Amino acid sequence: MAPPRPCRGVLSASSTTATPRARAPRGESRLQRHLQGAYRFDYSDTDQWPDTPICRARTILPFLAPYVTHDRDAPVSVDAPTFERSRTLGHSFTLTWDVNDTNTLKSITAYRQLRWNDLLDLDGSPLPVAHTARSTGGRDWSYNAASQELQLVGHTERFNYVGGLYYFKDSGFTYGPQNFFFNTFNFESDYGYGTKAWAAYGQADYKVTDAWTVTGGVRYTREKKELERYLGVRFDLTSPFFALTPLGTTAEHTFSATTPVLIVSYKFSDTVNAYAKYSQGFKSGGFNGEYSEVPSDFTNPAIVSATIANNIAESRTPFRPEKLKSYELGLKTSFADGRATVNVAAFENKTDDMQLSIFTAAGAAGSIIRNAGKATTRGVEIEATWAPSDALRLQASYGYLDAKYDRFMDAGVNEADNRAMIHAPKNTINLLADARIVRTALGDLRGTLDYSWTDDYYTYPYQLASSGPNYNPLRAIAGDTRVKSYGC
Template identity: 45%
Template sequence: MYTPLKQPRLRPIALALASLFLLDASHQAHAQTQPEAQSEAKDMAKLDAVVVTVQRRKEKLQDVPVAATAITAADIDARGISNVADLASLAPNLQISPTPGNSTAVQIAIRGSVTTNPALSWDPTVGMYVDGVYVGKSQGSVFDLVDLERVEVLRGPQGTLYGRNTLAGAINLVTKKPSGQFGGQVSVDVGNYKARVTKLSLDLPSAGPLKVSVGGRTEQRDGWVKTAPGSSVTQLNNRDNQAARLAATLELSRDLVLDYRYDKTKVDQNSRFSQVVRSTVDKDFGFPSGIVVSTGGRVENAAVDGPSFERMNIQGHALTAEWKLNADNTLKYIAAKRDMDWKDALDLDGSPVAFAHTQRLSDFKQTSHELQLIGAAGPVNYVGGLYRFEDEGFTSNPQTFFSGGANFDSRYGFSTKADSVYGQADYRFADAWTLTAGLRHTSETKSTERYNAAVSPTGAVLAVIVPQGTAASTKFTATTPLLSLGYKLSNEVSVYGRYSEGFKSGGFNGEAGTVQEATTPFKPEKLKSFELGAKSTLLGGRMMLNVALFNNDSTDLQQAVFTATGAAASDIRNIGKANSRGIELEAVARVTRDFKLQAGYGYLQTRYKEYPDATGKNVADNVAVVHAPRHTLNLVASGTLLRTSLGELRGTADYSFTSSHYLYPYQLTTVNPALQTAANTRVDGVGLVNLRLSLSEIELGSQASGELALWARNAMDKQHIANKIDFGPGFGNLTQAYYVDPRTVGVSFNVRW
């Protein structure tokens, strides 16, 4: 029943390893001519301690008994990270794919758990947080953040401290706080495809108790897919976006501090090209020839006739009040509001033939309130809190097929109200032993309304499929515990065992094709996880090595099964049980003061334990597990190659590899020819290389310094398909592919003061 997955050649790995060697060799050659400097470097060659807030309080990463990866400000700059989409493969068993057709929504998988459909009525499996504020949906989750200081990737259920929709893990995006001292930086990037990125960050002098910083970012880039004359747009896969940020800190007293954050992102660009790689439309429907099928690799010239755009406008406000009650206890209140206007249009047939066109016109808003008590009492550290989250949204999803021969007016709305109470405590009952226990209880209400009708090209209703006023609501609760035991073998090495649970919210299928489907809720998906881990600091602080082994069992697994029997949609089902298990390795070594190596590897084995088909038969052995690559690998070498009177020559080589995986839960072996086959939505493994060479610390007067950098992303110009849509045999086997960007190269200039 198993279909082997094609693995890539290892030449990119060899290139990355060669880059590591060359960086090291260059440094060593330089250092050998300066024995005194070499001795000094060895004395200073220690890793900086990374401080994180994964347990709602500041701790060293190596002291936290959870599998977590932290990416610091230096790595963020060197690796060109500006949003969550840039994190693909940067942590073991983390897999990120752009959703088909657009660039502002992603599918994030951790340890094989994923939400594939970006529809607003469905919740993500991985929770994303910006400065402690939860971002409710995957649609619109790719927005650029100015002044990003740290990224934390937490793997495994985070149901106690983070709550709903962190079944697979959580990603924390942390921005810089205003310093109160005048300073800032401005940078300009220029690259191929007429790419232009400008960034500005400015810290203002404090005004009494008030500290303020502001920032902005703009990006424009021509599309790498050019369209023929007469097409509906002149290009596809372009970039046009702006982002802004305001941060303010008001110290009302020594013990009471208010922090306000505002962020805004605006996107107005064309959609990604839907390259058809498989189709039997002509034969099956007698449809006039014209749909172009391109299987020979990435296409950079096309012709389209349908609307093709992607527009997003997001605004977020967050206010945090932190009151230090005494030396050991702090009360924190976080209030937040986010609004999103998101629209896209896709020419799904990728041709000048009007065969399949869709649009999603969405509005979404969310509010949240959280009250936390963070403190300590002797050997006990504790966190407790109350949390409320509300959202509401609406999507109009017009669709047209067969040159207007089949048109649908599809709309749905939804709302959520969720309340929870939680607590977690660490008890150090002996010098080397720490016991952690936590519990969270969540009560949630979901509501939906649905309308769907077949309409004429002029909009006249031909047949009502789901009547206006179709609505439903449901309530459910979940209790998610945590139990962890940690033991310090020495000051440098600790081990832990952890049991945790998480859940993803239930709800209603907004894209439902029948009244029954629209009003029948699907249940929350639940996951139970056992994890064993070890964290170590070796070689006198020059090396960090972390290991985690895990076993996850999922029940009431939510799967989106794409259908094309009328309006294109996905049916969401609780399909049974699944298991995933694996190992994760992370290592960082500061070879010398100037040279650092980083490596992360994840191995993942997943399978369905129960997967009933339409007749109730268990077909678990013949269904593909989705977005679950067997191997993920990331290698980074960075260092100072040469010091000159002008500045420091620094280099970074970044290699990430993701093995082959499937995109939809289709049959592995074709038993029913009327259904899709998994092999048609399989993506090959790929290794991508990013390179950066910079001249840094260039003196520009007494108060400023500059950096000039050359960079290349996808340096090997891999023609890799990141995602697909398979309409299946019932719709002419129309299958679109969405490629990663080709090689982009450029130069950056940065000034700091």
């Protein structure tokens, strides 16, 4: 057969058996009709320099006072040749086989590779206070991931169903130099990690009557996480590193969960549908590869030994999976011959062992995951669209959120009433108008006006005050030109 022809980055091809065409024309034609493949490839190469320092607004260090300003940065101060470089490579191949008129088998294969290097000056001054540098460059991060999925989709007169198997594998390693206070504290914070995950899932819709439909599904997930860790410190640029987390510190743990879903929907008419949904979710546990603790007194062998033992124990102790139970009621409507829709949903989420990312500076800077406890999130979402004509489309949405911790264990004490739920604004609003301004033989000129409002919210669970000012952007878009304004 003729070789496949690429088109716009997608490679589509028909496949046949090895039987010569003259001997099996009928079988070949059938396979060509029902077997289809699509290949995709992407590559990106980014090189940015120099980077603007990120800590410029205030300082408690008197020798940095001359470099502090609240004005917009024009000149900036750095003491290292800063840069950021990234290389990303991705492949995917999807093979679809129409087994018969009611069943389709699909294979989805994907691979992604990422390489990242940077050297950052974090203090915003010409003094060597905080940066990520080593003699061979800066930080270096490499990552690879591969996945394979087999999926069967089919239907009968009253059933729609999907089932599949999924496999995922990834690995990565980070070399993380950190230098502080005129190179008197130099850290080598390195960690590697890997995941092997398997999953099996199935879901089916059963049409009980013309009005009632019941959907049930279940997924079993099993993940194996691995970690290797090294943390070293030295007090100048020439001495050897002293290991605070020794080479050979490794850990592994397997997490698994079975998560169901159940949906009951009722069709009042062709334009009104209501549903009730219950589902469970699962976010796997893992290891804190960046945990770093430094002895309070390097001259005391007992303190040094205890710090090393704690670093090893923290690196090897996994944080627990986050589990979710979700309840939802919804109503979907359309009217005006399909030109208008109004959708309403109310939900409640119960989270157990919520995972929180916490920045630490007890030695080398890093972020670790802690299980906070239990949380409840309730809310309402309303979305409406209206197209009064082919040239104009209007859209509005509103969200209300009430989120709180039911239990937040900190040093053995329940601090739920004193901890802030992060990234949980109480009110969000979005308004959008999209209009065709003029139509010509060459195409349409359209304009879009988009307004968004988000209440203030917390970004860190230990915050005493919420973030501000409120985010209120108004964006006017015409063609490829965007104008943004920000207000309080």
